[in-house]
Amino acid sequence: MASEYSDIKFEIQGKIGIIKFNRPNALNSFGGNIIPDTIAAFRVLNDHPDTVFTVLTGEGRFFSAGADVKATAEANQKPVTYKNAAEKKLAFLQKFAYATELLRSMIDHKKVFVLGLNGPAVGGGACWFPGIADIILASNTAWLQCPFSALGLVPENGSAISFAQQIGIHRTNDFLMFGRKLSAQECEDWGLYNRVFQSAGDEFQKEVMRFLEGQLDVNDGKSMIEMKRLQNAPIRDARLVAVVNAVDALAERFVEDAPTKRFAEKREELEGKRKGKISKI
Template identity: 30%
Template sequence: MRESRPEVAGARAPPSARARSARGLARSLPAINLHITGTAMVATEAEFDIAKDKLKTLTKDPGNEVKLKIYALFKQATQGPCSSPKPSMLDFVNKAKWEAWNSLGKATTEEARQMYVDLIEELVSADAPPQRKATATKDGTSSFQTLDVTTENNITTITLNRPDRKNAISILMYNEIMQALEQAAKDDSTLTVMTGNGDYYCSGNDLSNFTNIAPENMEQLAKDSAARLRKYVSCYIDFPKPLIGVINGPAIGVAVTVLGLFDVVYATDKANFQTPFSQLGQSPEGCSSYTFPKIMGTTKANEILLFNKKFTAAQACELGLVTEVFPDATFQKEVWNKLHAYAKLPKNSLIYSKQLIRGVDKETLHVVNAQECDRLEERWLSVDCINAIMSFFEKRSKL
């Protein structure tokens, strides 16, 4: 969720230790700043958000000096140069933090953001066991922990890569999908394909996103989650190239609702679909409250969105949500034969054609997205939603 202010651990450490940490930061940061300025690297906001989430995955304490660096870079990246008054000499903790922040001088928010991202990447790389290391795109432009992203034969493929969790969407995965879509929109590929690794396409939201949250933080969690979801769905609404879903297995929740924003959806006959919103005390998202009735008719959409109907790939094809269904044994071969043929079409022709098709509804889709996220923010704080999620975890624990 939203990044909390990184605190300096070890509040009872001697003042001299804190002073040494602050001085060490002041000596080391200018060198980093010169490196960033010289290479003109600027991290995007999406990359900054990903770095914030990666920070939470660290299993080893990086030490007070590094924590001071993280704190200072975070403050500079989000608020700009230090402008607060210097704490008193006896306020050792806040004085060390102030000195660390102030030592960054007039470094821009963009430079601080890049330094923050670089520092977190370095810490994560040193901390992560071999099986947790990120996979990289073939052109080496970015790396991901929850996705496998490749570009080949004019096709960028984004593969959801948490098979052990049925590709459930964690906070980190949300941010990485947004980053991958942002990159795919700008690369030289003609098509973008989204699929899943393993037996599932995607099991929807990782509900552990909503666990272990202190009651006093629930309101902020709901607000941040709604903002993230709105940004996430907007990536699909605004995506300029043909976006094709290759649904390799069951799909649940938001993985289903955003399919109405894809241009073509192919599915194996082993796939099935469900949007269990009311079952979890929630409401539709992904613009499905608009796209589903438009695609499949109001009464069919109501059965799915209101009453949690689970439907097969063949039924999804009949309803218009899925373009074509293939036997599982030949699914990958048949689909990729089609995709390779599509990828040879003129890129700009496809982009301009999509603009004409999507342009009529684009403004409406953004309005619907905002309304759905506002409603979900309210739902996540409601008693029936909280009770439903608790009941879900209780049932799962008994299995």
């Protein structure tokens, strides 16, 4: 029987549900069905009678490179004409609806949400998940970077708030405004990562499972789930409002064509460098 998931791997091992991004050749970027598949798996685990931990991780060397640049470029080859700015904004709000539902699924998830950062995360891969996860276990290869400002975008899906809650406002501004690349060591030192393992690939995945199974050996699952509920209840609505505000701001940037202009400038800059190298040969 074929799996109902095409772009994730999904399994349950005892009291641990595992969702694994599975587009390694595309660095687990958000193309194909990766987001719908992930939302579906979160729904299954949310209502599962036995699981305590929900682990989100990735196959291959990257956790996620964020937006699928290739798919976006192909879509932009077919320009769309809008009657006015309102119609244009509504079109982009519809495009971003999948991301809103993904964030809501994670914010409202009943089980202990563990982010297993198996490798680097960029853009949406870096900003959508760490601020929402309850526990972050990371490989020492798992650096983060969000180059939103360089591309005329904004911090996506409430990340401006969720990161500020985790690492403070000034560090968040440095990370999101300036597109600073954070090493795994910095993330651990700042309290964003709970633990950093000196491993990658299959060995990292095994370490994550051993750690969580060890916690289940000594801690009551229902108590851990209740801890999560009590902690998150007062901030749940604020997190969702932050997501809505971020989606609105992102749509406005696209109405202004800011990302399109920035991408065009970047392409011209890269093309100029490429021609300069050729002329010196």
